[in-house]
Every structure is written in structure tokens, then in C-alpha cells.
Amino acid sequence: MNTEKLEYLVEVARAGSISKAAEQLHVTISAVSQAITSLESEWGISIFTRSKSGVTLTPEGKIIIKKAYETLEKYEDLLEAARGFSGTVKGRLRVATIPSPMSLLERVVIEFKKKFPDVKLEIVEKGSQDIIDDVIQDKSDLGLIILFKNRLIERTGLAFERLLPVHMVAGISSASPLALKPTVGPEELRQQTVVLYNDDYVKWYMDDFQSLYGPVDVLFTTNNRDLIFRACMNHGAVTIGLNFSFMNEPAFRKDNIAILDFDLPDHGPVYLGVIQRKEKTHSQVSRRFMEWLKHDLEALGASMQS
Numbered sequence: 448m449n450t451e452k453l454e455y456l457v458e459v460a461r462a463g464s465i466s467k468a469a470e471q472l473h474v475t476i477s478a479v480s481q482a483i484t485s486l487e488s489e490w491g492i493s494i495f496t497r498s499k500s501g502v503t504l505t506p507e508g509k510i511i512i513k514k515a516y517e518t519l520e521k522y523e524d525l526l527e528a529a530r531g532f533s534g535t536v537k538g539r540l541r542v543a544t545i546p547s548p549m550s551l552l553e554r555v556v557i558e559f560k561k562k563f564p565d566v567k568l569e570i571v572e573k574g575s576q577d578i579i580d581d582v583i584q585d586k587s588d589l590g591l592i593i594l595f596k597n598r599l600i601e602r603t604g605l606a607f608e609r610l611l612p613v614h615m616v617a618g619i620s621s622a623s624p625l626a627l628k629p630t631v632g633p634e635e636l637r638q639q640t641v642v643l644y645n646d647d648y649v650k651w652y653m654d655d656f657q658s659l660y661g662p663v664d665v666l667f668t669t670n671n672r673d674l675i676f677r678a679c680m681n682h683g684a685v686t687i688g689l690n691f692s693f694m695n696e697p698a699f700r701k702d703n704i705a706i707l708d709f710d711l712p713d714h715g716p717v718y719l720g721v722i723q724r725k726e727k728t729h730s731q732v733s734r735r736f737m738e739w740l741k742h743d744l745e746a747l748g749a750s751m752q753s
Contacts (some may be wrong), residue, residue, distance in 0.1 A: 464501040545592035626705035633660040
């Protein structure tokens with residue numbers, strides 16, 4: 448069964464643009480346009496209204512897209528059943544993640560691909576809200592985010608599964624006098640120059656900290672880990688981040704950077720976890736990947752507690 452045209456159809460509806468859909472599908476604009484025209488001609492209806500700003504669904508098109516999506520899901524279920532009998536694991540898995548867990552995913556992805564070479568893995572880094580939107584819109588199958596008290600997803604149609612308890616820590620040059628202390632308190636932190644990784648939870652944490660204890664001298668916020676490391680080593684800055692984010696970074700070795708817990712009231716449990724759509728049937732690829740990821744994170748969690 449050739450489902451390619453239906454996949455193009457659904458992606459155009461999601462993207463609202465033939466060119467954006469072609470980019471997401473890694474095919475030419477012409478291929479997508481011809482597929483849509485072919486289906487419209489075959490079925491004798493207009494699915495999209497085209498304009499310079501993109502495409503919109505016609506009333507008939509809205510019904511067709513819903514049916515096309517259901518057909519693709521049923522076809523995927525059929526493939527899953529067939530693969531179950533053959534013992535093979537094939538398919539595509541789209542994972543969206545906040546930047547911090549990328550170092551954790553690296554080993555999982557490499558080992559998973561060695562075991563299941565026929566699986567096509569697509570991994571992108573995004574902000575948490577973009578990840579939530581992508582999973583809701585079925586642009587990603589799994590999303591790795593930090594769930595904290597002011598981010599509620601219960602009413603979004605998503606399920607959140609906890610993977611790893613995490614907490615905030617401070618990183619500072621081992622040569623700093625502050626590195627001799629086991630913890631850092633609010634006033635001590637406010638006396639430091641702080642550099643931050645550009646992360647949703649880090650931003651929320653620092654906003655909350657400053658509302659409680661007063662302003663902090665934040666020198667800059669960046670996604671460049673090397674720049675953060677140099678600011679700590681050469682200029683005595685303090686960086687703040689989730690504890691696991693320092694573990695697999697070569698630059699942040701214990702002989703270079705001291706990691707200190709905060710002497711602060713407990714914010715309550717915070718978890719790195721995965722979001723998925725509640726109503727979606729999870730594929731064999733998705734289930735297998737989650738098994739590997741959980742196993743790896745369980746080992747990491749044990750090492751963090753030891």
C-alpha cells in the first residue's frame with residue numbers, strides 16, 4: 448500500500464504551506480504539489496485553498512484530512528502487527544527535547560541504532576512550549592521536558608511520564624573560595640556574577656529566586672556551553688543548571704568545576720520526563736526506545752545518588 452500521498456496531504460495541512468511541508472518531509476515542493484493535485488483530481492474535490500501566504504483547508508478538505516489521518520494511524524497499526532510477527536523493528540521516531548538532555552540521549556541513540564538499524568530517528572532541540580505544541584500537533588512522537596509547578600499539561604491531551612528526579616545546582620571554578628563550601632545560600636549567590644544556560648526551567652527558577660530574595664547580577668544567558676565554562680574558569684562567574692546537565696560535559700570535570708547544592712527551601716519534586724499524546728497508539732519503535740531510555744536513566748539516577 449502506497450501511503451506517501453496521504454502523508455504529504457496531512458503534512459501540508461499541519462504546516463499550512465506546501466513549501467514548509469516539503470521541507471519537513473525532505474522532498475521537493477514539486478513532489479508535494481503534484482501529489483496534492485493528483486489526489487484532488489482523483490477525488491474530484493478541492494482539499495486546499497491556495498494563496499500567497501500558504502494554504503487553508505476547504506470545508507471538504509477538513510473532513511478529508513481527518514479521514515486521511517485516521518487511515519495513516521490504522522495503517523501504522525497494521526504495520527506494527529506485521530512487524531510483531533516478523534520480529535523486526537522498523538519505522539520512524541521523532542523526538543523533540545530541551546537542550547539539557549542531549550548528552551543523555553547520545554549514548555541511548557547510538558546503542559539503539561546499533562540494535563535496530565532499520566529505525567529512522569529524528570531528534571530536534573527546542574524550547575519546552577514548542578515541544579508541547581509539536582507533540583499536540585503530532586509533529587513529534589515523544590517530547591522530553593522538565594515539568595514544574597506552573598506548567599500544567601493535564602488539559603492538553605498529553606500524558607507526562609516521569610523519568611528522572613532532578614534539582615538545581617550551582618557550578619563554580621574549583622579555585623574559588625566558594626567551592627570549599629558544600630552549599631550556597633541566597634545571599635552568597637546574590638554576591639556573585641551569574642551566567643545562565645538558555646533553558647525554560649532555568650529562567651523560571653531564576654525569576655522565582657529573584658522574586659523571593661532580590662536581584663541577581665546575571666552577566667549573560669547563552670546556549671554556548673564553552674562560553675559559560677570560560678566565564679566560570681576565567682572570570683569567577685557562577686552558573687546555575689539542572690544537576691544531570693553537568694554530568695556528561697567534558698569541560699565541567701570535578702577538577703575544574705565544583706558543583707554545589709543550594710541551601711534553599713525545597714521547591715517540591717521536579718522531574719525530567721517524556722510527554723506523549725494520550726489517545727495515540729504508541730508504536731513498537733516508540734515503546735522500544737522508551738525501554739532503552741528508561742534503563743539508561745535508571746542507571747544514571749543510581750549514580751547521582753551514590
